[in-house]
Amino acid sequence: MPVATFNDLKDSQREARRALIRASAQTLFARQDFASVTARDIAKAAGVSPGTIYRYYENMDDLFLDVFFVGAKEIACLVEAECKKPGGCRVRRLCEIYIGFLNDNITYYQMMSHFMIGGRLSDTATERLNPVMRRIIDLIQEVLKNAEVGGNTRMTSHALFSALNGIMISYAKYPGRSLEEIRAHTVRLAGVVAGFFEQGENGRE
Amino acid sequence: MPVATFNDLKDSQREARRALIRASAQTLFARQDFASVTARDIAKAAGVSPGTIYRYYENMDDLFLDVFFVGAKEIACLVEAECKKPGGCRVRRLCEIYIGFLNDNITYYQMMSHFMIGGRLSDTATERLNPVMRRIIDLIQEVLKNAEVGGNTRMTSHALFSALNGIMISYAKYPGRSLEEIRAHTVRLAGVVAGFFEQGENGRE
Amino acid sequence: MPVATFNDLKDSQREARRALIRASAQTLFARQDFASVTARDIAKAAGVSPGTIYRYYENMDDLFLDVFFVGAKEIACLVEAECKKPGGCRVRRLCEIYIGFLNDNITYYQMMSHFMIGGRLSDTATERLNPVMRRIIDLIQEVLKNAEVGGNTRMTSHALFSALNGIMISYAKYPGRSLEEIRAHTVRLAGVVAGFFEQGENGRE
Amino acid sequence: MPVATFNDLKDSQREARRALIRASAQTLFARQDFASVTARDIAKAAGVSPGTIYRYYENMDDLFLDVFFVGAKEIACLVEAECKKPGGCRVRRLCEIYIGFLNDNITYYQMMSHFMIGGRLSDTATERLNPVMRRIIDLIQEVLKNAEVGGNTRMTSHALFSALNGIMISYAKYPGRSLEEIRAHTVRLAGVVAGFFEQGENGRE
DNA sequence: TATGAATGAGCTTTCATTCAT
DNA sequence: AATGAATGAAAGCTCATTCAT
Numbered sequence: 001m002p003v004a005t006f007n008d009l010k011d012s013q014r015e016a017r018r019a020l021i022r023a024s025a026q027t028l029f030a031r032q033d034f035a036s037v038t039a040r041d042i043a044k045a046a047g048v049s050p051g052t053i054y055r056y057y058e059n060m061d062d063l064f065l066d067v068f069f070v071g072a073k074e075i076a077c078l079v080e081a082e083c084k085k086p087g088g089c090r091v092r093r094l095c096e097i098y099i100g101f102l103n104d105n106i107t108y109y110q111m112m113s114h115f116m117i118g119g120r121l122s123d124t125a126t127e128r129l130n131p132v133m134r135r136i137i138d139l140i141q142e143v144l145k146n147a148e149v150g151g152n153t154r155m156t157s158h159a160l161f162s163a164l165n166g167i168m169i170s171y172a173k174y175p176g177r178s179l180e181e182i183r184a185h186t187v188r189l190a191g192v193v194a195g196f197f198e199q200g201e202n203g204r205e
Numbered sequence: 206m207p208v209a210t211f212n213d214l215k216d217s218q219r220e221a222r223r224a225l226i227r228a229s230a231q232t233l234f235a236r237q238d239f240a241s242v243t244a245r246d247i248a249k250a251a252g253v254s255p256g257t258i259y260r261y262y263e264n265m266d267d268l269f270l271d272v273f274f275v276g277a278k279e280i281a282c283l284v285e286a287e288c289k290k291p292g293g294c295r296v297r298r299l300c301e302i303y304i305g306f307l308n309d310n311i312t313y314y315q316m317m318s319h320f321m322i323g324g325r326l327s328d329t330a331t332e333r334l335n336p337v338m339r340r341i342i343d344l345i346q347e348v349l350k351n352a353e354v355g356g357n358t359r360m361t362s363h364a365l366f367s368a369l370n371g372i373m374i375s376y377a378k379y380p381g382r383s384l385e386e387i388r389a390h391t392v393r394l395a396g397v398v399a400g401f402f403e404q405g406e407n408g409r410e
Numbered sequence: 411m412p413v414a415t416f417n418d419l420k421d422s423q424r425e426a427r428r429a430l431i432r433a434s435a436q437t438l439f440a441r442q443d444f445a446s447v448t449a450r451d452i453a454k455a456a457g458v459s460p461g462t463i464y465r466y467y468e469n470m471d472d473l474f475l476d477v478f479f480v481g482a483k484e485i486a487c488l489v490e491a492e493c494k495k496p497g498g499c500r501v502r503r504l505c506e507i508y509i510g511f512l513n514d515n516i517t518y519y520q521m522m523s524h525f526m527i528g529g530r531l532s533d534t535a536t537e538r539l540n541p542v543m544r545r546i547i548d549l550i551q552e553v554l555k556n557a558e559v560g561g562n563t564r565m566t567s568h569a570l571f572s573a574l575n576g577i578m579i580s581y582a583k584y585p586g587r588s589l590e591e592i593r594a595h596t597v598r599l600a601g602v603v604a605g606f607f608e609q610g611e612n613g614r615e
Numbered sequence: 616m617p618v619a620t621f622n623d624l625k626d627s628q629r630e631a632r633r634a635l636i637r638a639s640a641q642t643l644f645a646r647q648d649f650a651s652v653t654a655r656d657i658a659k660a661a662g663v664s665p666g667t668i669y670r671y672y673e674n675m676d677d678l679f680l681d682v683f684f685v686g687a688k689e690i691a692c693l694v695e696a697e698c699k700k701p702g703g704c705r706v707r708r709l710c711e712i713y714i715g716f717l718n719d720n721i722t723y724y725q726m727m728s729h730f731m732i733g734g735r736l737s738d739t740a741t742e743r744l745n746p747v748m749r750r751i752i753d754l755i756q757e758v759l760k761n762a763e764v765g766g767n768t769r770m771t772s773h774a775l776f777s778a779l780n781g782i783m784i785s786y787a788k789y790p791g792r793s794l795e796e797i798r799a800h801t802v803r804l805a806g807v808v809a810g811f812f813e814q815g816e817n818g819r820e
Numbered sequence: 821t822a823t824g825a826a827t828g829a830g831c832t833t834t835c836a837t838t839c840a841t
Numbered sequence: 842a843a844t845g846a847a848t849g850a851a852a853g854c855t856c857a858t859t860c861a862t
Contacts (some may be wrong), residue, residue: 039857049823051859060857091375113318115375117239126380151397158390159372159397163364166371169321171363175331185363192364195402222846244832254848259833426820449836458768460842461838526784527649527725536790561807568786568800569778569807576781581773585741595773597830602766602774606811645826654853664827671856 018056018066021046026067029107034114063110065125071108072132075101079139091198094143095164095190102168102182109168137161147198154199163193221254223261223271226251232274235313269316270330276313277337280306284344296403299348307373308388314373319358342366352403361402369396406409428466428476431456436477439517444524474521475535481518482542485511489549501608504553505574505600512578513593519578547571557608565605573603633671633681636661642684644722650729679726680740686723687747692718694754706813709758710779710805717783718798724783752776762813771812778808 005051028037039060043050057063078097082089089097102109115129142156147157167189172182212249212353229251244265248255262268276352287294290311294302320334353379356362379385427533434456438447449470455461467473488507499507512519525539551567577599582592586593639661643652654675656666672678693712697704704712717724730736736744756772764771782804787797 009371038855043824049825050857051823051825055821060216065858093836112320113322113374116378117315117318129380151400155397158376159368159394159401162371162375162394163368163398164371165375166367166369167364169318169374170367170370173321188360189367193368196364196404199333199401199404219846243830245830255832256849257847258833261845265832419843437674448834455844460836461844461846462842464837504680521731523728523784526788527728539790547700554812557776561810565803565807569782569804569811572781572785572804573774574781574806575785576777576779577774579728579784580777581781583731585736599774599777606774606814609814629825653851655851665853666828666855667826670825701859 006009008034014056016195017048021048021053021056022066022070025063026070029067030105034107034110035064040126061122061125065115065128067113068108068115069128069132071105071111072136074105075108076132076135076139079136083139083142088146089143091143091147091149091160091188092191092194094140095160095194095197096187098164099167099190101184102172103186106172109165109172112165113169134201144197149197149199160193160197163197167193207337219261222253224357226258226261227270227272227275228252230268231275231312234272235317239315240272254297254341267328269319270333271315273313273339274333275322276310276316277341279310280313281337281340281344281357284341284348288344288347293350293351296348296352296354296365297399298398299345300365300399300402301392303369304372304395307377308384308391311377312353313338314377318374349402354402354404365402368393368402372398413554425467425538427458427462431458431463431466431473432476432480434482435473439477439521440515444517444520453612454455471532471535473540475525478518478521478525479538479542481499481521484515485518486545486549488547489553493549493552498556499553499563502558502601502604504550505604505607506571506597508574509577509596509600510572512582513589514597516582517580519575522575523579554607562581570603570607573607574600577603588602629671632663632667636663636668636671636678637682638686640678641685641722644811645720645730649722649725676737676740679690679729680743682732683726684724684743686720687727687751689720690723691747691750691754694758698754698757703730703761704758704766706758706762707776707806707809709755710775710809710812712804713779714782714801714805717787718741718794718801722778724787727780728784759812764812766813775808775812778812779805782808 002039025037025042028041028045028168039050039053043053046053053063057066073108075098078101079094082093104203137154137157140160141153144153144156144160167186171186171189174182174185177185206275226247230247233246233250238383244255244258247268248258262271276284280303283306284294284299287298287302342359342362345366347356349361349365351356372391376391376394379387379390384389430448433454435447435452438451438455449460449463452473453463456463463473467476485508486509489499489504492507547564547567550570551563554563554570563605577596581596581599584592584595587595636657640652643656643660654668655665657678658668661668668678672681674795690713693716694704694709697708697712729743736752752769752772756768759768759772759775782801786801786804789797789800792800
């Protein structure tokens with residue numbers, strides 16, 4: 001199967017190129033304000049021409065999404081790894097990991113907001129986005145179930161997911177505070193939220 | 206006092222005009238993606254010329270902020286009104302009001318996110334924004350205190366504020382769902398969050 | 411003749427208003443860069459409305475010209491006063507006065523250049539401009555005649571007029587120099603030019 | 616050296632494009648009032664899109680300066696060529712060449728005036744402008760030295776430079792005169808100025 | 821396949837001027 | 842006569858995207 005091998009090679013080359021562009025975009029997003037990064041900036045950072053980006057991504061939104069997906073997968077992996085540890089992942093630990101990750105990747109919650117807020121997502125994009133988000137929710141639900149939090153755990157996991165996102169949206173760019181102060185405040189808030197959510201059965205709803 | 210009356214008239218006319226522009230902006234923000242609304246769009250919708258906008262607002266950010274402030278004040282008023290009722294405002298009711306308002310004014314949370322996420326706010330803008338946000342937090346704290354939720358109520362109010370914002374960010378534009386479905390889901394999530402927060406003393410933190 | 415008196419009154423009032431606008435414009439021109447002064451700026455400084463300017467001046471160029479004329483007349487008066495002194499005005503003194511005036515009224519040479527360079531002057535404007543400029547040239551010629559500078563004194567006065575204007579154009583905004591340094595340099599250059607022009611008969615041309 | 620050749624080709628293509636834009640700008644500047652030429656005008660004249668201009672020039676001022684520099688270099692070359700002739704360049708010839716050039720390139724003195732008068736030059740622009748102007752002054756000084764004009768020749772060359780510029784500023788747009796009449800008048804004035812400056816030692820200053 | 825120059829629609833903002841009051 | 846709000850054309854400039862090489 002030399003042809004197959006050849007194709008594989010090409011595919012891997014292609015994926016390497018894509019990864020290069022994605023990584024460059026990620027770096028730029030992290031450095032400056034996410035929305036102010038231009039296609040040319042990314043091309044330059046990746047050492048390719050602007051035209052090349054369009055051979056790997058349909059348009060800029062497509063690239064944005066790809067960067068976003070990588071982050072989403074990363075966070076899912078972090079939580080999964082924690083779950084596999086003996087004793088599993090406690091609610092409080094989940095919240096810490098999630099908020100910690102977002103503090104390390106400020107770009108990620110910016111993009112999350114961008115797409116969630118109203119960036120008209122194409123149908124294809126939505127189709128790709130949904131399973132990624134679902135996987136994160138699934139993990140949260142698993143943690144909640146293990147914590148024996150009662151009630152509708154699907155609903156509760158949506159609520160916890162929302163609450164954590166909300167912490168970053170509300171406080172990650174608080175003007176006049178240093179990155180360290182922001183991290184401290186958001187982590188502390190995550191603790192407060194965890195405190196509420198990790199309580200056992202309660203007649204809520 | 207004819208002069209005073211005359212000035213009042215002029216002032217009220219001026220305010221009416223400003224309100225017209227603001228309302229047109231609001232309408233457009235609600236219709237399409239908030240960030241893609243242009244000065245020309247707003248002028249057209251308001252039936253004025255682009256130049257006129259700049260007689261009432263220094264620049265587009267200034268207009269955006271004004272629209273935002275109106276929303277923030279409205280929400281603060283709604284909660285305040287509820288607090289003044291005999292028996293005060295319960296946590297659950299607060300959550301309902303907040304989420305209900307954001308469902309009716311989807312523009313509002315878009316702008317909130319826009320500014321919170323990284324819209325470089327000028328120092329003047331930040332100075333204007335801060336008291337408005339603080340007022341909302343203050344109200345939340347008051348409600349929490351009345352509910353005899355223990356612990357650091359300042360921290361808890363930040364957490365509740367975050368959680369509610371997060372619900373909207375995470376689910377208000379969920380693709381493929383109708384406005385009614387979204388309202389139902391977000392209100393239900395608000396209930397879940399309220400359930401957790403309205404519980405009395407607990408060893409959180 | 412009560413009617414005539416009444417008209418006179420009105421005329422003088424009208425002229426006073428015009429002078430107010432002109433003076434405000436002049437002040438602003440002197441403060442900032444001449445070309446960046448707007449109609450609104452002038453109206454505000456004069457305490458009138460923008461519309462009022464247009465009751466006294468056909469358009470902004472018309473106002474600019476008026477300010478310019480006042481300067482031209484002032485300079486002519488200065489030279490005339492010097493000429494009337496016993497012994498008359500020497501070439502060197504003329505150059506000093508002219509350059510000194512332009513140093514004190516940097517706006518003036520800016521406007522002079524503006525109109526000379528290519529500001530399309532209306533026919534009416536040209537008609538008004540010509541006698542004013544002619545008067546200045548006439549005075550220069552008179553000074554040259556008294557100095558018994560030979561040759562075609564009309565031509566020589568044009569040349570001297572040009573040379574003095576050129577000094578200001580070339581050095582009045584020399585970047586990196588203080589106003590005092592500029593004054594010193596331009597006055598010194600005026601002395602050099604005077605030195606050449608005040609020499610008696612010479613076979614030039 | 617195919618690579619070198621290839622790069623050369625690209626560079627020359629790029630320079631050709633730049634030259635096209637510059638030439639189009641020059642033509643328009645000459646036709647209408649220099650300051651009223653817009654980016655779109657130039658783009659249209661050059662047969663490119665407005666955006667293309669900004670691939671070759673950082674902004675409009677940058678383009679203006681480039682056009683100006685080409686003129687300044689041209690004039691310096693003309694004088695240098697004359698100086699190299701046996702017998703060197705006489706003062707009178709220098710004046711003729713300078714004024715002749717400005718008559719052929721009316722745009723040039725317009726720009727010169729524009730920048731000299733108050734066009735806020737960026738620091739970079741000033742840094743680029745200074746050596747070009749200095750070179751012209753140097754050439755004038757050389758001519759004056761060869762003519763054995765005594766005194767401070769640096770000062771005298773500034774004065775001559777000023778006087779020649781002044782001629783153009785004062786008479787190149789004299790309303791109601793044809794281009795031919797203007798040329799005749801300015802050249803004649805240049806002769807008068809030359810007459811004064813080419814005289815040998817004199818106790819001026 | 822990769823390039824990168826070119827595109828051009830579209831942005832915010834300015835400001836001389838007009839005209840209903 | 843004076844107002845000043847409104848106008849709207851036009852400016853400089855940006856940037857995702859295309860396409861000839």
